[in-house]
Amino acid sequence: MTAPGPEGGDRGRAGELVRQARHALRIARWEALSGVGGLDRRTLLSALVAVLAIAGVGAAVAVAGTPQDANVYRVGVAHDSPYYEPVRQDPTLAVRDPDYDDFADRKLEVIITRETIQANDTRKGRAAAAEVKSAVRRYNERLMEAEAERGNETAAFPVSVDLRYVDRGGSGLGGTGDGSGGGDGDGDGGGDGGDGSSGSGGAGGDGRATDGGGFGLPSIGAETLFGSSGGRPSDIRPPFPFVSLVLAFAFVVPMNFVIQAYASSILGERTNRRGELTLIAPVSPATIVAGKTLPYFGAMIGIATLTALALGGGIVSVAAVVPIALLFLSAAFVGGLLARSHKELTFVLVTVSVSVTAYVFVPAVFTNVTPIAVISPLTMVVRDLEGVAVSAPTFLFSTVPMLVASGVLFYLGGGLYREEDLFARKPIPEKILDALAAPIRGPTSVGAVTVLLIPFVLLAELLAVAVLFVLPLSLSLPLLLSALATVEEVGKSVHVLAGFERARFDRSLRSAAVVGAASGTGFFIAEKVVVVGQVVGLEQLDAGRALQRTAGTGLGESASPIVLLGLLLAPLFLHVVTAVVSAVGASRGRRAYVLGLAGAVVVHTLYNLTVVITLVR
Amino acid sequence: MIEAVDLRKEYADVVAVEGSTFSVEPGEIFGLVGPNGAGKTTTLKMLAGLIEPTAGRATVAGYDSQDREMRRRLGFLPEDSPLYADMTATSYLRFFADLYDVPRDVADERIDRTLDRLDLDARDRPLGNVSKGMKRKVAIARSLVNDPDVLVYDEPASGLDPLTTNAIVEFVEELSARRTVLFSAHDLHQVERLCDRVAIMLDGRIVAQGTIEEIRADHGTVEYRVDTSVQVDGAERVDGTDASGERYRTTVEDMAAVEDVRTAAQEAGGELLDVRTREPSLEDVFLAVAEGSNA
Numbered sequence: 001m002t003a004p005g006p007e008g009g010d011r012g013r014a015g016e017l018v019r020q021a022r023h024a025l026r027i028a029r030w031e032a033l034s035g036v037g038g039l040d041r042r043t044l045l046s047a048l049v050a051v052l053a054i055a056g057v058g059a060a061v062a063v064a065g066t067p068q069d070a071n072v073y074r075v076g077v078a079h080d081s082p083y084y085e086p087v088r089q090d091p092t093l094a095v096r097d098p099d100y101d102d103f104a105d106r107k108l109e110v111i112i113t114r115e116t117i118q119a120n121d122t123r124k125g126r127a128a129a130a131e132v133k134s135a136v137r138r139y140n141e142r143l144m145e146a147e148a149e150r151g152n153e154t155a156a157f158p159v160s161v162d163l164r165y166v167d168r169g170g171s172g173l174g175g176t177g178d179g180s181g182g183g184d185g186d187g188d189g190g191g192d193g194g195d196g197s198s199g200s201g202g203a204g205g206d207g208r209a210t211d212g213g214g215f216g217l218p219s220i221g222a223e224t225l226f227g228s229s230g231g232r233p234s235d236i237r238p239p240f241p242f243v244s245l246v247l248a249f250a251f252v253v254p255m256n257f258v259i260q261a262y263a264s265s266i267l268g269e270r271t272n273r274r275g276e277l278t279l280i281a282p283v284s285p286a287t288i289v290a291g292k293t294l295p296y297f298g299a300m301i302g303i304a305t306l307t308a309l310a311l312g313g314g315i316v317s318v319a320a321v322v323p324i325a326l327l328f329l330s331a332a333f334v335g336g337l338l339a340r341s342h343k344e345l346t347f348v349l350v351t352v353s354v355s356v357t358a359y360v361f362v363p364a365v366f367t368n369v370t371p372i373a374v375i376s377p378l379t380m381v382v383r384d385l386e387g388v389a390v391s392a393p394t395f396l397f398s399t400v401p402m403l404v405a406s407g408v409l410f411y412l413g414g415g416l417y418r419e420e421d422l423f424a425r426k427p428i429p430e431k432i433l434d435a436l437a438a439p440i441r442g443p444t445s446v447g448a449v450t451v452l453l454i455p456f457v458l459l460a461e462l463l464a465v466a467v468l469f470v471l472p473l474s475l476s477l478p479l480l481l482s483a484l485a486t487v488e489e490v491g492k493s494v495h496v497l498a499g500f501e502r503a504r505f506d507r508s509l510r511s512a513a514v515v516g517a518a519s520g521t522g523f524f525i526a527e528k529v530v531v532v533g534q535v536v537g538l539e540q541l542d543a544g545r546a547l548q549r550t551a552g553t554g555l556g557e558s559a560s561p562i563v564l565l566g567l568l569l570a571p572l573f574l575h576v577v578t579a580v581v582s583a584v585g586a587s588r589g590r591r592a593y594v595l596g597l598a599g600a601v602v603v604h605t606l607y608n609l610t611v612v613i614t615l616v617r
Numbered sequence: 618m619i620e621a622v623d624l625r626k627e628y629a630d631v632v633a634v635e636g637s638t639f640s641v642e643p644g645e646i647f648g649l650v651g652p653n654g655a656g657k658t659t660t661l662k663m664l665a666g667l668i669e670p671t672a673g674r675a676t677v678a679g680y681d682s683q684d685r686e687m688r689r690r691l692g693f694l695p696e697d698s699p700l701y702a703d704m705t706a707t708s709y710l711r712f713f714a715d716l717y718d719v720p721r722d723v724a725d726e727r728i729d730r731t732l733d734r735l736d737l738d739a740r741d742r743p744l745g746n747v748s749k750g751m752k753r754k755v756a757i758a759r760s761l762v763n764d765p766d767v768l769v770y771d772e773p774a775s776g777l778d779p780l781t782t783n784a785i786v787e788f789v790e791e792l793s794a795r796r797t798v799l800f801s802a803h804d805l806h807q808v809e810r811l812c813d814r815v816a817i818m819l820d821g822r823i824v825a826q827g828t829i830e831e832i833r834a835d836h837g838t839v840e841y842r843v844d845t846s847v848q849v850d851g852a853e854r855v856d857g858t859d860a861s862g863e864r865y866r867t868t869v870e871d872m873a874a875v876e877d878v879r880t881a882a883q884e885a886g887g888e889l890l891d892v893r894t895r896e897p898s899l900e901d902v903f904l905a906v907a908e909g910s911n912a
Binding site for chain 1: 662665667668669685686688689693695697698699700701712713715716717718759
């Protein structure tokens with residue numbers, strides 16, 4: 001029936017889309033103005049002021065140091081001494097007259113004469129002497145810098161270093177490196193100075209290597225972000241990823257706060273059935289969810305944009321933050337729908353925060369250390385801020401799984417955004433089963449849901465690779481293969497269990513076989529489409545290669561066509577068989593499902609081991 | 618205007634509504650009565666499109682109840698109307714008017730008129746700070762922002778003080794002048810006062826429906842109160858009568874029994890003093906139906 005309503009005359013699909021978009025914006029405005037996450041505006045303002053104050057104090061401390069350490073050491077030094085300026089310019093040192101009586105009375109920690117530097121034999125005296133030594137070294141470096149700036153680079157820094165990190169031939173870092181770079185960093189430019197270019201021309205030497213050349217490390221310290229790009233011996237720092245850590249921290253931490261407010265708002269809709277009133281209005285649940293999510297998404301992107309601008313990032317930084325923000329929000333959305341109380345929500349949000357933060361934060365910390373870091377979109381942010389080019393395939397590999405996963409989470413959560421689930425006080429596992437069962441109507445939909453779950457399988461598998469790649473191969477390989485089997489079997493069967501539990505199928509052996517086969521086939525097709533790892537070269541890692549082998553890809557040109565065909569179809573057989581095993585368990589109840597799943601995992605692990613060890617050795 | 622055909626709703630192993638069939642004609646006030654857990658709220662929510670029926674179908678104003686367009690023609694008032702505590706009545710109603718695509722000037726005029734009629738003065742006070750009766754009035758006003766043809770109200774006046782209850786009942790009566798109204802209530806006097814027709818629900822099923830007179834005829838019985846000057850079998854002494862003018866009352870269900878009482882009184886040396894008939898109330902009918910259903 002298409003008769004117009006009392007008000008509003010937009011007709012057709014386009015008109016309906018425009019109307020729903022308008023409603024989403026209206027809901028977003030209402031959400032933003034009527035108290036974010038159940039907090040009133042005054043509380044929000046106070047919280048914002050508090051956060052800014054803390055950030056300001058932190059920044060001030062970081063920049064200026066704490067005032068408590070000013071003039072803590074008293075140093076006796078004459079005005080005409082060459083050490084006078086180094087001591088005077090150091091804020092922790094206080095200049096005093098070089099009076100031996102004062103030194104004897106311990107009114108001075110250090111005394112400097114033309115011949116000697118003496119320090120009291122006390123703890124403070126020794127610390128003061130060390131500080132004087134550092135102050136002199138820093139003073140000398142400043143003098144050399146000034147000399148170099150006057151154009152006398154060679155005289156100031158006669159030795160120039162071109163530093164490259166090469167792999168050690170082990171299984172950890174960049175296993176496919178050719179090792180030829182080992183002798184290249186010989187500092188051959190040292191003698192041709194005078195042009196001010198030393199240390200900036202070598203491959204990887206300026207931290208601006210592109211993806212095409214592998215995962216280049218900034219060769220001079222980890223301070224490229226802050227302008228130190230010199231090639232002098234004193235600039236060399238160990239490659240601890242401090243900057244990456246700080247950058248990752250700056251982008252991820254605010255998101256954890258935003259999802260608290262967002263999930264509280266979702267839970268608030270469920271408290272006392274408040275959300276029922278918007279469900280009655282002629283707007284779709286998707287529109288309501290979009291409207292409620294927009295302000296928080298906007299806040300996250302706004303904060304990320306400001307952070308990126310402050311740190312010199314560009315569009316890549318902001319674009320890479322989008323999937324992270326969406327994953328945080330979608331997980332918080334589902335958490336807000338599942339939790340029955342604020343207490344339960346706290347538990348759920350901690351789980352969400354820890355899981356998502358671990359996934360995006362930990363790999364990003366090692367942006368400059370290992371290629372596995374590209375599984376996190378935050379790595380793209382760090383690279384962008386460090387001035388490293390990011391190729392489109394790498395960016396897509398890094399962001400698309402998370403983007404799709406968040407879309408699936410919103411989709412499944414949207415299935416719960418209806419009267420019958422929104423206000424029901426069911427245990428969390430029951431609601432998860434509800435959400436998974438919502439789109440299931442028959443075997444075809446089971447296969448479709450399996451495909452939808454692939455992004456989560458992929459994320460979990462990449463995380464497993466990221467966690468296990470540091471272990472010795474003899475340990476990491478069996479652990480990884482077991483983990484992959486478990487993740488995949490759960491991904492293939494959990495919605496099948498939901499289907500049986502919610503009476504979508506009759507609990508017969510035939511039904512189990514049919515839906516199991518559908519799920520296994522869906523998984524096989526999706527897995528082939530994804531072809532994990534080949535896009536960006538995770539094959540550099542043993543763990544990455546194992547991941548590909550078990551998926552039946554990455555065998556190279558050496559295998560015969562028959563073997564290739566067999567290995568291509570073998571996963572189909574495996575996925576169908578193991579999915580049917582789990583489905584048969586699911587059709588008999590939850591305990592039987594656990595047994596069936598365990599059996600499927602064992603079969604799958606044995607298959608993985610066979611493929612990886614026997615065929616690929 | 619409203620039609621429900623074999624509506625059924627199952628939750629896991631529980632059947633909340635089973636085969637409900639009824640219709641409400643344009644301009645009619647239809648009451649749905651029944652004890653707690655009878656399935657009234659589930660039925661109303663299926664009609665409002667909030668709950669999807671497991672089986673059967675429902676149409677409202679010509680639309681399928683699951684069609685979102687139907688909601689433009691419907692004003693639904695749930696049993697609980699928790700409002701957003703930090704919003705004012707005006708901002709709250711404007712928000713919903715926007716969701717119904719009501720032009721701002723039309724919405725403002727409509728909101729003012731409705732709130733005036735409901736004597737709601739605290740329009741700019743946060744809803745968290747107004748009384749329960751005020752909140753209910755705001756909720757009713759929300760159900761009218763789209764000027765609907767059909768009103769479905771679930772317990773519109775439950776838990777309110779008598780004055781507010783009366784005001785709301787009068788307002789609903791007024792609304793029915795140009796709208797179709799379906800509402801549920803525990804207070805059977807309200808239903809008897811307002812409704813043209815009634816359906817009685819028990820255990821998810823409609824066990825009786827029709828005009829109150831029809832239901833009374835089908836399920837209720839007329840009582841005869843027979844007062845005599847002497848005690849006969851089954852009679853009870855009427856309080857407040859003195860020894861010289863004692864009065865005993867016997868309640869019977871037909872005229873033959875009245876004659877039997879008269880004869881018994883005369884045989885005992887007394888006489889028949891008075892005979893009166895009493896029509897059963899809806900409550901009596903409801904109890905009779907409930908007892909019959911449980912028997």
